[in-house]
Amino acid sequence: MAAEAACAAGATVDLYDAKGSVGRKFLLAGKGGLNLTHAEPRAGFVKRYGARRDEVARWLDAFDADALRAWAAALGVETFVGSSGRVFPRDLKAAPLLRGWLRRLREAGVNFHMHHRWLGWQAHDALHFSTPQGQRVVPVDAVILALGGASWPQLGSDGAWLAPLQQAGIDIAPLQPANCGFEIPWSEHLSSRFAGAPLKPVVAHWVDRQGVAHSRQGEFVLSEYGIEGSLVYAIGAELREQIRERGEALLMLDLVPGYAAAVLAERLAAPRGKHSIGDWLRRRAGLDAAKSALAFELLDKPTLADPSALAARLKAVPLHLRAPRPVVEAISTAGGVRLEALDDTLMLRERPGVFCAGEMLDWEAPTGGYLLTACFASGLMAGRGAAAWLRR
Numbered sequence: 001m002a003a004e005a006a007c008a009a010g011a012t013v014d015l016y017d018a019k020g021s022v023g024r025k026f027l028l029a030g031k032g033g034l035n036l037t038h039a040e041p042r043a044g045f046v047k048r049y050g051a052r053r054d055e056v057a058r059w060l061d062a063f064d065a066d067a068l069r070a071w072a073a074a075l076g077v078e079t080f081v082g083s084s085g086r087v088f089p090r091d092l093k094a095a096p097l098l099r100g101w102l103r104r105l106r107e108a109g110v111n112f113h114m115h116h117r118w119l120g121w122q123a124h125d126a127l128h129f130s131t132p133q134g135q136r137v138v139p140v141d142a143v144i145l146a147l148g149g150a151s152w153p154q155l156g157s158d159g160a161w162l163a164p165l166q167q168a169g170i171d172i173a174p175l176q177p178a179n180c181g182f183e184i185p186w187s188e189h190l191s192s193r194f195a196g197a198p199l200k201p202v203v204a205h206w207v208d209r210q211g212v213a214h215s216r217q218g219e220f221v222l223s224e225y226g227i228e229g230s231l232v233y234a235i236g237a238e239l240r241e242q243i244r245e246r247g248e249a250l251l252m253l254d255l256v257p258g259y260a261a262a263v264l265a266e267r268l269a270a271p272r273g274k275h276s277i278g279d280w281l282r283r284r285a286g287l288d289a290a291k292s293a294l295a296f297e298l299l300d301k302p303t304l305a306d307p308s309a310l311a312a313r314l315k316a317v318p319l320h321l322r323a324p325r326p327v328v329e330a331i332s333t334a335g336g337v338r339l340e341a342l343d344d345t346l347m348l349r350e351r352p353g354v355f356c357a358g359e360m361l362d363w364e365a366p367t368g369g370y371l372l373t374a375c376f377a378s379g380l381m382a383g384r385g386a387a388a389w390l391r392r
Contacts (some may be wrong), residue, residue: 005383006384018115033088058069141353145360182243192315255314256287
């Protein structure tokens with residue numbers, strides 16, 4: 001997107017990629033249907049960017065969700081809004097969009113150079129690359145760095161850019177996992193028999209670091225190491241920071257949002273007869289095997305035997321999250337080049353002519369189309385900014 005914006009503004013553009021083809025992480029997103037953006041109204045949309053909402057809102061002023069859908073349509077890819085508000089291409093594929101986009105960029109004059117891994121700068125701000133043919137130094141008038149975070153390193157975003165930027169004195173926030181799973185020390189029984197099982201619907205309750213109580217309904221998945229999935233990702237930034245500050249984060253999980261506690265207690269108090277407690281939970285509380293397994297994992301025998309206590313606990317099962325998963329397993333990365341190090345055009349204040357865009361910047365958002373939208377928007381801002389700087 002940065003290349004497209006700079007080229008459209010009249011700049012001569014060369015695009016260098018460390019891999020043998022471009023857009024590998026974009027294609028990976030296509031395996032999930034390519035959630036391009038979200039149809040959420042602007043006010044709620046912007047809130048998804050947390051502490052950086054004001055800065056990202058300015059990017060979205062230039063290129064928002066509607067602009068992204070119109071851009072895709074201009075490439076012959078129609079989009080639709082799913083039941084959750086997420087926006088997808090009609091064919092749920094990334095490859096046709098990427099092919100059309102690259103064809104348009106080449107026709108516009110963008111030159112592509114594969115297998116060029118950026119190592120930093122040489123004299124006079126020339127770019128230093130490692131290539132299969134050896135070292136290469138390329139003089140440039142301006143450069144846009146869009147080097148990703150450190151998640152999915154096999155696709156190219158391995159965080160190797162940290163060293164040359166830190167050596168250049170650029171202010172960088174430590175990279176951290178975002179949109180990731182969290183660790184809970186399950187028993188061998190639960191981790192081996194229920195890994196991959198969904199929990200839905202559930203309501204998560206938590207208290208943030210300012211002492212404000214929150215709740216959110218959704219679903220997530222039990223994993224061998226703990227939990228993962230959309231509900232966890234939506235509140236993951238807060239959970240990660242609580243763990244960093246306190247050593248753990250606490251979620252209270254309502255496994256039966258369809259029943260009030262008093263009604264649930266009354267249903268569970270009916271004579272159980274010869275039914276096992278697991279079968280009774282299925283019949284009277286609607287718990288499936290995964291939810292029942294979680295209840296047996298975390299509730300003691302006296303609670304399971306007391307209908308009133310059991311009802312109260314099923315409405316508030318405690319999950320003690322010990323750690324986020326490593327950044328290489330995360331969907332995206334928090335941290336990166338601090339936005340304070342950039343001017344309004346996304347140019348580094350300490351390095352005139354160098355612009356940054358995308359996930360390598362210090363912002364984050366949950367999955368749902370918010371990540372891609374802001375990446376597109378920041379690329380557009382950086383591309384336009386670089387072209388304008390060259391004109392000046």
